[in-house]
Amino acid sequence: MRKYTFIGPIVLILIWAVAAQLQLIDKFFLPDPFTTIGKLVQLLGSGAIVGDLVSTLERVVLAFVIALAIGLPLGLLLGGAEKVYRSFEFIIDFFRSTPATALFPLFLLVFGITDKSKIAVAAFSSMLIIIFNTAYGVMHAKKSRVLAAQIMGATKAQIFRWILFWESLPQTFIGLRSAVSLTLVIVVVTEMFIGTTSGLGRKIIDSQIIYEIPTMYAAILLAGIVGYLLNLLFLAAEKRFLHWSGK
Numbered sequence: 001m002r003k004y005t006f007i008g009p010i011v012l013i014l015i016w017a018v019a020a021q022l023q024l025i026d027k028f029f030l031p032d033p034f035t036t037i038g039k040l041v042q043l044l045g046s047g048a049i050v051g052d053l054v055s056t057l058e059r060v061v062l063a064f065v066i067a068l069a070i071g072l073p074l075g076l077l078l079g080g081a082e083k084v085y086r087s088f089e090f091i092i093d094f095f096r097s098t099p100a101t102a103l104f105p106l107f108l109l110v111f112g113i114t115d116k117s118k119i120a121v122a123a124f125s126s127m128l129i130i131i132f133n134t135a136y137g138v139m140h141a142k143k144s145r146v147l148a149a150q151i152m153g154a155t156k157a158q159i160f161r162w163i164l165f166w167e168s169l170p171q172t173f174i175g176l177r178s179a180v181s182l183t184l185v186i187v188v189v190t191e192m193f194i195g196t197t198s199g200l201g202r203k204i205i206d207s208q209i210i211y212e213i214p215t216m217y218a219a220i221l222l223a224g225i226v227g228y229l230l231n232l233l234f235l236a237a238e239k240r241f242l243h244w245s246g247k
Contacts, residue, residue: 013033016032016033017032017033017034020032020033028213029213031213031214035214036214036217036218036221037218037221039214039215039217040218040221040222043215043218043219044222049200049203049218049219049222051198052198052200052202052203052219053200053222053226055198055199056184056188056191056199056200056201056223056226057226059115059122059187059191059199060180060183060184060187060230062119062123063118063119063120063122063123063126063183063186063187064122064123064126064179064180064183066127067122067123067124067126067127067129067130067179067183068176070123071126071127071128071131071179072130072134072172074127074131074134075130075131075132075133075134075135075137075138075168075175076134076135076138076165078131078135079134079135079136079137079139079164080138080160080164082139085135085139092128092131092132093132095124095125095128096125096128096132100125100182100186100189101189103121103124103125104117104190104193104194107120107121107124108194113194113195115196117190117194118186118187118190118191118194118196119187121186121190122182122183122186122190123183125182125183126180126182126183126186127179129178129179129182130172130175130176130179132175133171133174133175133176134168134171134172134175136171137167137168137169137171137172137175138164138165138167138168140171141163141164141167141168145163145167149162149163169241169242170238170242173234173237173238173242177234177235177238180230180231180234181230181231184223184226184227184230185227187199187201188200188201188204188223189201191205192204192205193205200219200222200223201223203215203219204216204219207219
């Protein structure tokens, strides 16, 4: 299947190139893909965007680690006690369904116009995704395996450790992939609108304000590449550690 991987990107570039060539949108506002890619290479080569990339990655990693450190244990505990989870289900689903942008003012009031507010709102939203998927994975473990363990005299702790935990991992990884993507999205958006001096979001909005359109597209493209690579990283980890999934 790998030989088909590049078909999508090639088609996208062709559509972009044709749209730019036909000037369906003013060429000033939609440079062709080769100009944009060239600009991105130039920015990376000169280091003009490397600092912004590093700042964004630092915020994403920190927010995701916080979300994982809190969300994974909570998801496991709530999933292992379904009645408790059902008691908190409304709160989890309510905030999970609330647009993160609507929470910006709240986190600004609490943490101020600093990196703390950006990291906190990203970690909070991602944590809910992790809790939901982890708890769902635990609660929907194969009943036949649990029943077999009970018949063999396994304790609740043993069932949780050797069956429920491992059964939950495929769904947990789905949550982790969704969470890391959401973390990146929120961090980039907060960099645009919450005071900061660096970051891909800051680069995008600054370039748009001063009409450095190729730079704006290059920063957007780089943010997309980062998101894609993060997704590949988790897919590789899932394939490496969950090769038994579905068996």
